[in-house]
Structures are given as structure tokens and as C-alpha cells.
Amino acid sequence: MKQSFFVITIILGLAFSVRCSYDYSKNEFPEGFVFGSAFSAFQWEGAIDEDGRKPSIWDTYLQSSNGHELIKDIDCDGYHKYKEDVRLMYDMGLDAFRLSISWPRLIPSGTGHVNPKGLRFYKNLLNELKRYGIEPHVTLHHNDLPQALEDEYGGWIDRKIIDDFTAFADVCFREFGNTVKHWSTINEPNMLASGGYDLGVMPPKHCSPPFGVVNCSRGNSSTEPYIALHNMLLAHASTARLYKQKYKYKQNGSVGITIFAYWMVPFTSSQKDKIATQRAKDFYLGWVLHPLLYGDYPDVMKKIVGKRMPIFSEDESDLVKDSFDFLGVIHYTTFYIKHLSNSVQGDYNLDVDASLLPIGNSTMVSFDVLPWGLEEVLEYIKQNYGNPPVYILENGQPSNHNSSSLNDTGRVEYLHAYIGSVLKSVRNGSDTRGYFQWSFMDLFEFLNYNYTYGLYYVNFTDPERKRSPKTSALWYSAFLKGTTKVHKNISVSSSPGFFSQ
Template sequence: MRQFLLVITIVLLRWAFSVRCSNDYSKNDFPEGFVFGSAFSAFQWEGAVDEDGRSPSIWDTYLHSENGHGRIEDGDCDGYHKYKEDVRLMYEMGLDAFRLSISWPRLIPSGRGLVNPKGLRFYKNLLDELTRYGIEPHVTLFHNDLPQALEDEYGGWIDRKIIDDFTAFAEVCFREFGNEVKHWSTINEPNMLAWGGYDLGVIPPMHCSPPFGTGNCSRGNSSTEPYIVLHNMLLAHASTARLYKQKYKYKQNGSVGITCYAYWMVPFTSSQEDKIATQRAKDFFLGWVLHPLVFGDYPDIMRKIVGKRLPRFSKDESDLVKDSSDFFGVIHYTTMYIKHLSSSYQGDFNSDMNAALIPFGNSTMVAFDVLPWGLEGVLEYIKQNYGNPPVYILENGRPTSHNSSINDIGRVEFLHAYIGSVLKSVRNGSDTRGYFQWSFMDLFEFINFKYTFGLYYVNFSDPERKRSPKTSAFWYSAFLKGTTKVPKSVSSSLEFSSQ
């Protein structure tokens, strides 16, 4: 049976590249030092939500509420207990680097104060395992899992108290893990967290207010909270970056950055209104995060439209935020059409932007269209408008239904095309330094866990959470080991799955 499956895989890979992927390239075409990896986050991978002193996060609370769409126990990978196995799979695949996150409620269960020794030991063991196998860890400090204790105490990100608490949490991580970690991302996609969690109310903590949002929110203010939350996230990031530079950088020689969710955006029609709306949407989505980090303030169009609802930086805060990121982490999945939209309401992020986001082509949550030029557009835009800073692609991948075939040729096509677009961008002068595929294995996905992005299939019905490589895992391993050409190198790519 194994031999039959290998033959089928080789045939499918040959078909994928002969029919769909005409542009061959190899890892060796990228600059020396460029890193390739994969990724997951603590909440989506670890499981063990009530073990060894971990406290609930706002996602735990949401998933066990009437609005929740399941339980983390139904979709976690049990990485807390299987981390050694998973790191070995990473090594056998040939990853240069791996992006992971630290669970704040596992490390500091109360959000501040005492460190949980068992949580500390887990992350030390995980990082030691990665180091032992020569895999470079890229660590995100906050990937959506805010301790529920801080949400209950003062509202989490809507209160400036969180700046000090987040900085203190970060310092524990720098002090305890900094000898192994040289690349820190402070906050994962703050623009999507602020928009989805505090305006639309579709993700925890489910804040919104009528007439905006989902209608299922019992608290919040869609007109002001998204802007307040992102403002506090930027200040928390900048405070953390300053701490690292003052106390740790000289002896650990690492770097601190932040991520930004980045649709590429194109006008829906050739009308002047849609063209103007597209630039406005870029300022609201990308400039909201990147502009203060480069220029010390939000884009002028945001100041003009949002007015007094948009918080202001003091002179000291502006100086603190400006140039506080050593790199930008880009999270990109797909491209959107932008259509000018004159909202009948005024006063939340959507209506302030006055633009409708329309999926390009046949893109859905089940299958994104393969639009690699969209990622090129994002990287070129950052290069042209923000001084060509160092960039890491920290998430890029394609979802499929969890129960679909492990022969995920569509994902292979997607990855081949998008990695090729990164190479083209680098050759065109973008200072992009790494690419991280999302995700290494099937995870509990935040929006809908029925869809997954994994290179490895995880059987969530199996108490052992068995991992099985998909066709995309074979392809990515072949690429990481030197070539995308098939079948010349496919035999070596299969070795890691036969042990």
C-alpha cells in the first residue's frame, strides 16, 4: 500500500508541475540567509487547555459560550504532549526556521505577576528541541490568546493598563528565552484583531455596537474601540521594543518587529471613485499599522475621516512608536477588489473607509484563487511607500476542507506560485528575508475549524492525533531540499515520511 501511495504521489506531483507550474526555480535561487519555514500558534496547536496551571484565554471563553462554534478540544493537535514528534517532522521536512507563539495565559496565568514554572519549562523544552535540530525559532509574543483575567479586570486592549502588563510579559520571554530566540514579533495582525474583535464583533472579545457589527454583541463601541485598541497595541509594541533594545539587544543580538494582515487590493472598476477607494482602503488596512511605525502618525486620510475618534500620539509617544520595528511581518492570503461604498451609516471602521471588499474571482474560505501577483503588490507597496524595510512573510497558505483528500494539489500549486512571487519581488529589490507557510499541520482554525491549511493531516477523532503528510508536505520538503523539479528529487522528499 505504501508503495502504491508513493507512486500516486509522484504522478500527481509530475502532473501538477507539467500542467500548472511552468516556472521552475529552487531554494538556491534565493539570497544567502533567506529562511524558509512553517508556522502555528500556541492556542491552535498546544491543546492541554486546563493542564499544568494554564488559565483561560478569551478564546477559551468564547468557544464555550453560546456564540462559540465548538471547543478547542475538538480541534487541537495536542502539541503540548507531542512537541518532540512535531519538531522531528520539521527537521525531516528540512525547515530552516519555524514560527510559533508563547501562550500568555500558560506562562503568566493571571496576566501579570507570578510565572507558571510548568509553562516556563514547556517553552524552554520546545525551544531547546528546535535548537537541537538546527531550526531557527521566530516567536510571536501575542497571537490572539489574551488572558481572560485581564479582559475581566479592565477590558484588555481597550485600557492603557495593558501596555505595562504586555511589556512585563514580554520581558519574561526576553529574559528566559532570549538566548535561543533572535526574531521576536510582538503582536499578530493588530489591524484584523481591532477590526474583527471590536467593530464587527466576529472574534473574541466580541465587542460591537448597533447598527454595526454582527448583532450578537452585548458590549462595545464600534465607533471608537477599534481605534483605541490598535493605538494601545502600537504603544505596547513600541514599549516592548524599547525595553528589548535597552536591556537585551546588546547581549542577545536579536530583533523585534510586528505583523500586519495585508490583503492586496485592486479597483473593482476603472472608475475614479473605485481607484480612490482602493488607495483609501490601503491607508486604512495597511497604513493604520505601518504609517505610525515609519512616520510617527496615522495616514492623513484617516485623520481627516475619523477625526476625534482616532487617538492622538503625544510627541514622546510618536517618537517611541516611530522606527520601533526592526522588521515588518506580512500576513497575506488573497487579493480583494475594492469598490467605493457610500455607507448609510457613519462612524465605524467599515463606514469610515467607505469601501467594499469583494473577493477576487472565485475566492472563498474553502479555496483562495492563485493570485501570486497580489503578494508581489503588497511587497512592492511596502518597498515604495515605507522605505523598503526588512520583511518576513509570516503567513501564507491555502485552506481546504479538513476532510478533503491528502492529495492537495491545489495547495501545491498555490505554494509554488506564491514562493515564486516572493523570489520575483526579491529580484526586484524588496528586502524580504523569509517565507513561512501557514500551517505546518491542520490546526484549530480561528474562524472555522472545518477548514485547515496544514501540510500534515491531523486526525482529530484519534486520541493520538496521528499526523499524516499530504502531497503539499512532500512538495515543500522537495523544495526545501533544493529543487521543485519532479520526479528527480521526489524520492528524497519522501524519506522523512517513511520513518
């Protein structure tokens, strides 16, 4: 059994040149193209034990790592400050906003009783967005599975989740569908499956030696990632069918799914590295995309994984195939891929026999500016998966969370370059229809609580959670409102909304 996936090794000094340094304006994008920002329920709302909400698997994960109080100490209190935050979105000039519905807040036990206070909160939030002319793009599941379902039958590794997720989606469509026209079912299933069921670095913290990078008390890294993602695809497809049959003709909305999409390039010009790179693309991108277009997994996955790979029945294949109106792409950076021999055992198990190596000076708190990687992701989807409608639902630059991060010129450079790469891709025929920066404000970040992606700085030591615009917020607002070209070298006065170049 091949046992290696991504051995993360920091390689310094091997930077690629930035290919996007030109000036452009919002008006150069096609009519109807939307610009937004984003956050998720667990990372923004806070109020984890208020108004009937019950724990998610993230609450339990933090309790097990002695970090449960962090979410109370590092949250935005959006549950109580949503009106203020929507006003900030309006002032910035956002066309749209991506958010998620907390399943354990809306249906606390995962099934059955709908929490009236949770229902009222989301209706109020969505109506506030619409009142200011901001189009909501809603993700149904953003990593926060109700702990009750994990306890009852193991969550995503049991097929019962398909019916329960579909029932949750039914409530959301029924209650919010007159306001929401863009639904994403499951956030980055490839990342959820590998992080939660292979490495154990995310809830529900399943893994098994020698693959997991943490100590897990349960799991099987050689089988559970494939089972979990298989059930996510079936849950997505079941939900998409429900919407099409029951709601689409009345609500005139659309349903998609997101994929976490690094771009990958060979570490050397060797044939082995080139083959390993394509193999990694099939395992990481094709794992989700291939069933959506062709109704089955890539041949290389089926060959390598063998009997451990779940099989779609004929009916399931028909259900999954073409079960999306759009694809949500989540992209942050690009990596080298290096072939590993079978004798080398890595920390990751998706059977790829390849190392994933950061390019240049990328670290956990900084990504090199490699916008051509996003162009390549969009071109790859266009060439290999039928050029579907695409929304960039997450793209952003992390930085250390402290008051000095207000002058985040590195984030400005990153956003300028990546938005420019989207424009290039659109001009090259990609059916990309929107760009959502991650994240609107500093949030409780899932994997490292000390860095954030926000356009707004949030003072977590202030009981009022004061929001302060960073340089990137002012730059993005200038781009969104401007009728002239912008470039990355923009100086901003202390008064939000006033800019000089």
C-alpha cells in the first residue's frame, strides 16, 4: 500500500516572480461579476452557549485541546454585532457576502427541533444584508457538524449523514430561500476529509499511525478519508436534487459545492516529478471534481487505492454527476510537488507518493504572492471540467494578529495581484463570476489562533470587540468604489474612504 501524501518541508529562497503587476479597475470585469468578502458562523458569531445553540465538533475539539475558552476570548461577537458589521460591509462597497449557517444553532441536536432563536437570528442577518443591497452567498456546512450526530453514529463516516444533512438543507431552503439565491453545500470536502480523518489536525480528530500528525484515539487513515468524502459528495448531490425538485422553480436560486484548491507544479523537470504532480492533482482536485462531471473517481485513484475506495452505484453516479450549478474555489497559494519513492514514508496518507513543498518564503503566517497559481487553477478547471461557472469563495493573506497589523501593505500587494489574476482568467475564457476575499475581519482561525486574514482588525481584548479598518480594507474599498484604475502602491489617509495615490 502506498502510504505517502504531502510531506510539508519549508524551502527558502526559491521564489517565482509575480506575473501580475499591472493596473486595472473594477469596471474592466464583466457585467454581473460580484466582489465580496466572507466569514463562517463558528469563526465569527461567538455566543457559543447562548439561545439554544449546542456544541459542534469544533467545540469538542477545542475542549480536548484545552482551548475551549479561546473561542470566548477570540471571537468577533457577530451574533450581537451583526448590524454594525453589515453596515461596515455596505460602507466598504461590497456587492455580495459569503457566510454560513451554523447547523448546531439552527437545529441543535442535528435533527428534529428547529431552534426559533437561531432561526430568527439568521433571518435578521440575511434581511439586514438585503436591506443594504448586499447579496448573500450561503454555505450550509462550514466545518461545524453538530456533536450530537458525531456521538450518535460517527458523522461523515456513516451514510445516515446523507439524509440528516439533506433534512437540514431543506429547513434552510424553506426558511431562507426567498432571500438566498446562491447556496454552497459543503465547504472544502477534500480538506475536511484529509484534515479530519487522515491527519487528525481538525475535528473529529480521526487518524491512525503512522499517518496522523497528532495523537488520535480513533480512526483509520487508510480508509476513513475516502469514506467521509464519498458521503459528503452523496449528501451534496442529495441536497442539490432536493433543491431542484422542490425549490428551484419558486426561488430561482443555484446550488454549488466548494473545493480547496492549491495549485501544484513539478519541483524539477524530471519525468517522475511531472507524473507525481498530475497524480497529486487527480487525488486532490479530481477527488471532488471528477465525480461531479463524470460520475466516478479518477482512474489513477481507483487503481492505487483499490478496494479501500468507495464505489458509486449506478444510481449514485447519476445522482452525483452534474449535481452543481457552480463551483466554489478556495485558493491561497501554490506548491511544488516532488516524487517520493515507495520506500519513503511521509506524514500524509492519500496514497500519492509525493511531497508538497512551499515555494519561496511562504510560511504559516505569510504566503508568497504567486497569482499565476490561481490563474492555473481556473485554467485547469476550464480545460478539464467543462468550464463551469466559478466563484472564488476564499482568497487572502494571513498575518500576525496585533495592533501593528493595521498597516498591512503585504495584504494589499497580495489582493492586488490575485484580483488581477482573476481578471486575466476571465479574459482568457474562464467562466468565473465572483471574487470573495477571506476574511472581512479578524476571526477565530481554525488551525492557528495567532494569525488572521481580516480587512478589519478586531481588538479581542476589548469587551466591545472594536473593529478598525486596516490599509487593505481601505484599498479594497477604493477598488470597489473607484471608476479609475488602482495599483498596489496606494497611500491612505486616516479617514476611511479618502485615498490618494
